[in-house]
Amino acid sequence: MNIDLSTNIGSLKLNNPVGTASGTFGYGYEYEGLLDFTKLGAIYTKAITLHPRQGNPLPRIVETDSGMINSIGLANVGLEKFITDKIPGFPRLGSKIIVNVAGSSPEEYKAVVETLSEIEQIHGFEINLSCPNVKQGCLAFGTDPRNVENLTRQLKALTKKPIIIKLTPNVTDITAIAIAAEAGGADAVSCINTLVGMKIDIKKKDFCIAMKTGGLSGPAIKPVGVAAVYKVSKAVKIPVVGIGGIAKWEDAVEYLLAGASSIQIGTYNFVEPAIVEEIHDGIATYMQENNIATIKDFHSILD
């Protein structure tokens, strides 16, 4: 049987549904030599902010049962250095590049998207709405549907490249946020970002992360992600990118069956950089064996 692994995000066609999640794959170059990039449909960069950010105090990461908590604080080189130092080499990697964008005000998001929107080596934007909105009580942008719709609309007006809104699971109803993103004109939504988590060192009687809480990721959160993708894909018509705890091809297939049009591997890149290849090949084999011709066909299997 002829299978087609390609998948679309708005006008952007990806060769296959396998991506690497923002913050876990640097700018891509760090992984050169460790995996076959032709099996990677899209690289989602570390969050880019208008100005460089040093990030949060130490320690920033800790392992938990089947997962980890991070509080990196969006440390990144900033927009200017991203353009001069990182973008020129992207074509060499051979994957589509989607820039994850973060900010502390709508203006910052807009400045990053507007500046990058004319650059050929960039194929789309993923908007990280888990950041605190400094002007509005520091609540995350992604927790208020009205804010999400407005910001999405403003960003869409600035670029022809696809806009993916990345949803935080730390809300009462994730579908309300997804619907707002769709109403604002988003080309896709991705979910989930990390869950709020805490770990305490009972010997030292101290928090394991300097910021006390951080973002929980890894295999531990997979069922939360699958459920979110299922609910969101029922609520919106735009494609859903599934993220959360993917560590093997079976996990990716679960997400596709739940309604995802593509997936991202996050924390597991640290464990097994070549997992991208295994997941790519595993999805293809599963499609062959189960007579699934296209990624879309996954979505008519479950109710």
Place this chain on the structure above:
Amino acid sequence: MKDLNGEIVANTKIAESLYSISIRLADTEIAEPGQFFNMKMPDKTALLRRPFAYAESSKDQLSFIYQTRGKTTCDLSTKSTGTEVKIIGPLGNSFFSAGKKLDNYKEIYCIAGGVGLGPIWYLFNKLQHPNRKMIAGYRDASFIADKLKDNHDILIATDNGSYGFEGNTIDLLKTLNPSQNSIILCCGPLPMMKAAAEFAAINGIDCLVSMEEMMGCGIGACNGCAVAIKGEKFLRACKEGPIFDAKEIDWEKY
């Protein structure tokens, strides 16, 4: 850089809670002292890889010295030869590439505490310098590997005086009166490196330290392993480090 399959070929206890282990690999790059690798541990219940510093490195084998500190290192100590692991390395900079020309110094003091023994041992053995000295510090005699006791080039300090000099490595270093044109190369527990940095600063001596941070990726991609640098800055232990000029570190944050 590649992710290489390896196999344990030796794994022996060398002192209290301290093990020496050798891994056979396919074709690998030779590491410099201070560099590390990120290892997928045999313990399948752990998620992340663990970083360790090379104690020896050749084209087809590496060794390191580890302490049974937590979950995966305790498990590792029970593994027999033939057990498979995966290794990404060599990673990070080394004592030779951290911005100091070691040949230019009159005296070199290599200081190890705890698991700093592995990289410092490797460093000491690779240094050609005529005036190199190694100091190793331990809580008491039970933590000292025999190969250290047998080597008369190595000075040993124990906190309780049960072997060698009574006191810590820096107390012992003071008794040697390092000249102005010396450099200290140090790897060990944080309090020891802090003391070394302070001693070096007071005496106007150069000092390189190996910073130990929790690591996510180990290859510069996640910014999890940040080291606090003076001026509210951070650098990555796995990329710009793990070896840093002690003068650069913002010790108040530690």
